[in-house]
Amino acid sequence: xxxxxxxxxxxxxxxxxxxxxxxxxxxxxxxxxxxxxxxxxxxxxxxxxxxxxxxxxxxxxxxxxxxxxxxxxxxxxxxxxxxxxxxxxxxxxxxxxxxxxxxxxxxxxxxxxxxxxxxxxxxxxxxxxxxxxxxxxxxxxxxxxxxxxxxxxxxxxxxxxxxxxxxxxxxxxxxxxxxxxxxxxxxxxxxxxxxxxxxxxxxxxxxxxxxxxxxxxxxxxxxxxxxxxxxxxxxxxxxxxxxxxxxxxxxxxxxxxxxxxxxxxxxxxxxxxxxxxxxxxx
Amino acid sequence: xxxxxxxxxxxxxxxxxxxxxxxxxxxxxxxxxxxxxxxxxxxxxxxxxxxxxxxxxxxxxxxxxxxxxxxxxxxxxxxxxxxxxxxxxxxxxxxxxxxxxxxxxxxxxxxxxxxxxxxxxxxxxxxxxxxxxxxxxxxxxxxxxxxxxxxxxxxxxxxxxxxxxxxxxxxxxxxxxxxxxxxxxxxxxxxxxxxxxxxxxxxxxxxxxxxxxxxxxxxxxxxxxxxxxxxxxxxxxxxxxxxxxxxxxxxxxxxxxxxxxxxxxxxxxxxxxxxxxxxxxxxxxxxxxxxxxxxxxxxxxxxxxxxxxxxxxxxxxxxxxxxxxxxxxxxxxx
Numbered sequence: 001x002x003x004x005x006x007x008x009x010x011x012x013x014x015x016x017x018x019x020x021x022x023x024x025x026x027x028x029x030x031x032x033x034x035x036x037x038x039x040x041x042x043x044x045x046x047x048x049x050x051x052x053x054x055x056x057x058x059x060x061x062x063x064x065x066x067x068x069x070x071x072x073x074x075x076x077x078x079x080x081x082x083x084x085x086x087x088x089x090x091x092x093x094x095x096x097x098x099x100x101x102x103x104x105x106x107x108x109x110x111x112x113x114x115x116x117x118x119x120x121x122x123x124x125x126x127x128x129x130x131x132x133x134x135x136x137x138x139x140x141x142x143x144x145x146x147x148x149x150x151x152x153x154x155x156x157x158x159x160x161x162x163x164x165x166x167x168x169x170x171x172x173x174x175x176x177x178x179x180x181x182x183x184x185x186x187x188x189x190x191x192x193x194x195x196x197x198x199x200x201x202x203x204x205x206x207x208x209x210x211x212x213x214x215x216x217x218x219x220x221x222x223x224x225x226x227x228x229x230x231x232x233x234x235x236x237x238x239x240x241x242x243x244x245x246x247x248x249x250x251x252x253x254x255x256x257x258x259x260x261x262x263x264x265x266x267x268x269x270x271x272x273x274x275x276x277x278x279x280x281x282x
Numbered sequence: 283x284x285x286x287x288x289x290x291x292x293x294x295x296x297x298x299x300x301x302x303x304x305x306x307x308x309x310x311x312x313x314x315x316x317x318x319x320x321x322x323x324x325x326x327x328x329x330x331x332x333x334x335x336x337x338x339x340x341x342x343x344x345x346x347x348x349x350x351x352x353x354x355x356x357x358x359x360x361x362x363x364x365x366x367x368x369x370x371x372x373x374x375x376x377x378x379x380x381x382x383x384x385x386x387x388x389x390x391x392x393x394x395x396x397x398x399x400x401x402x403x404x405x406x407x408x409x410x411x412x413x414x415x416x417x418x419x420x421x422x423x424x425x426x427x428x429x430x431x432x433x434x435x436x437x438x439x440x441x442x443x444x445x446x447x448x449x450x451x452x453x454x455x456x457x458x459x460x461x462x463x464x465x466x467x468x469x470x471x472x473x474x475x476x477x478x479x480x481x482x483x484x485x486x487x488x489x490x491x492x493x494x495x496x497x498x499x500x501x502x503x504x505x506x507x508x509x510x511x512x513x514x515x516x517x518x519x520x521x522x523x524x525x526x527x528x529x530x531x532x533x534x535x536x537x538x539x540x541x542x543x544x545x546x547x548x549x550x551x552x553x554x555x556x557x558x559x560x561x562x563x564x565x566x567x568x569x570x571x572x573x574x575x576x577x578x579x580x581x582x583x584x585x586x587x588x589x590x591x592x593x594x595x596x597x598x599x600x601x602x603x604x605x606x607x608x609x610x611x612x613x614x615x616x
Contacts, residue, residue: 013420122300125593125600127555130573134589137577138311214426218559221428222574237429244432245440255429262424270420 007275014271020264028081035074039231043069048247064249066239072249075231076257082232083213083261086147090212091205094151098158099201103189106166120156128153132215136224143232146225150215154208161204165197199276206269210262217258233258286608294597305590306351309582310344360587365579370587374569379462380450381568385553387484388492396496400503404511405530415500422497427556431490431563438486445482448565452479491560495553502545506538540610547603551596
């Protein structure tokens with residue numbers, strides 16, 4: 001653990017990623033206290049107010065307001081909460097389903113293995129965003145369906161990874177020993193083999209968080225994800241389409257928030273990979 | 283080589299069937315059937331509904347519909363749009379050149395910029411340039427391109443007025459579509475103004491779609507070059523007294539390119555995903571724009587057929603990359 005931390009903290013990018021992530025968590029947890037206004041309250045006297053440092057800015061709305069007079073800063077803060085919920089639930093659901101499928105494929109072998117892995121190959125053939133779009137188009141637009149679609153398109157990554165690492169563990173002596181001692185298949189799968197496959201899965205979850213947030217925002221942007229007035233960053237961008245040429249702030253800030261969040265999780269994932277991979281460790 | 287080829291080709295058959303099964307299943311998850319959904323709340327005479335159902339085959343049992351669907355696909359029939367009544371294949375093939383033109387330009391842009399940057403970063407490992415480039419490239423790889431596209435439009439089209447906002451060519455020009463590639467068609471039409479207009483429409487979408495591949499290429503080139511630069515034959519080449527540039531470009535880069543090109547070929551799926559967003563932002567009349575429109579019009583046959591064609595395209599490109607790689611590297615032919 002100490003070795004891990006020394007390697008991780010030596011990676012400047014990873015530390016920046018971790019710091020942004022912690023900041024987001026604080027914002028998300030205390031959104032109601034930190035945000036100056038409600039994310040859906042409309043101030044009818046201040047439509048499209050520019051940010052505080054621009055001419056015409058108003059101290060009550062530090063990052064300006066949108067076309068119906070909602071405070072941008074408050075919406076962004078509440079959007080952070082939403083993004084973390086999206087990333088967290090999508091990544092954990094995909095992790096649980098994918099790991100179960102991957103371990104089952106590795107343990108059962110034969111026909112089960114072939115069917116599961118071929119199904120994953122089929123999912124991988126479709127561009128992930130296109131598949132997510134088609135799924136949402138069929139199930140109907142909405143945040144829940146969008147999250148479900150992103151789970152489906154990110155599933156193959158987890159399945160392949162857990163299958164591959166389980167297969168390499170299965171050949172080890174300790175697994176044979178446990179099996180000889182009479183451990184059941186389920187016990188062997190989840191209590192013996194799985195803990196030894198955790199390192200690559202942690203990395204995958206961190207990167208999966210980034211993908212989930214990015215894809216859900218893209219769906220929101222296309223009008224297929226969260227619906228207005230939900231303060232989801234992608235949906236906010238879609239709402240800004242008609243007047244962004246007059247009001248740059250309604251466009252710039254939500255996108256910047258998406259970029260920073262995705263960047264943080266990608267940096268974190270890279271840092272974790274370097275710290276957890278013994279091959280790269282000096 | 284023949285055996286390798288046959289094995290690789292036979293491997294894609296189950297994927298092929300799986301892809302058609304998935305695209306068939308997806309469309310039947312639609313509550314009701316595509317005709318009902320399209321009619322929506324407007325309502326329709328029951329007799330007319332039956333007639334339409336019969337015409338599109340939705341009154342058959344599910345397994346029979348699937349067999350019929352596979353049979354149709356085998357004959358190259360992907361169904362027809364319920365909006366335009368045009369065959370899906372015909373619509374796809376008219377719009378595909380626009381997407382191909384954009385994607386090709388984006389990849390070209392990403393390689394022309396990404397390769398040299400990656401090489402310089404590898405040669406000057408640990409320098410400020412190296413750190414800076416890696417920071418920029420991880421940012422580029424995290425970019426929400428739907429936002430990036432709008433920001434680029436805001437800066438270059440709205441504030442600076444350098445480039446047009448959307449479309450493939452200005453309305454002032456009419457170019458007889460011959461190849462479907464606007465830049466080529468303009469070139470052959472000898473209309474200088476049209477040429478300039480077509481290229482200026484292409485610049486921003488190319489940059490936006492090329493951003494993520496550019497970041498990936500720069501990163502991969504750097505790590506691939508670092509690996510190759512540590513090899514014995516590079517030391518030998520240096521020891522022979524060759525100039526540094528020659529060692530880097532001829533000896534190192536040529537070997538470092540193999541993994542880069544492979545990964546590039548396999549990322550065509552991600553590129554097509556990016557094209558959907560880019561085309562939507564720039565109103566670029568290609569496949570992505572067409573698919574998003576089909577959702578808005580509830581044109582399910584187009585959505586189904588178009589998605590299937592995109593998947594088949596990805597399978598074929600991946601197969602091509604695989605075969606080329608096997609051809610270049612005999613070790614993996616086993």
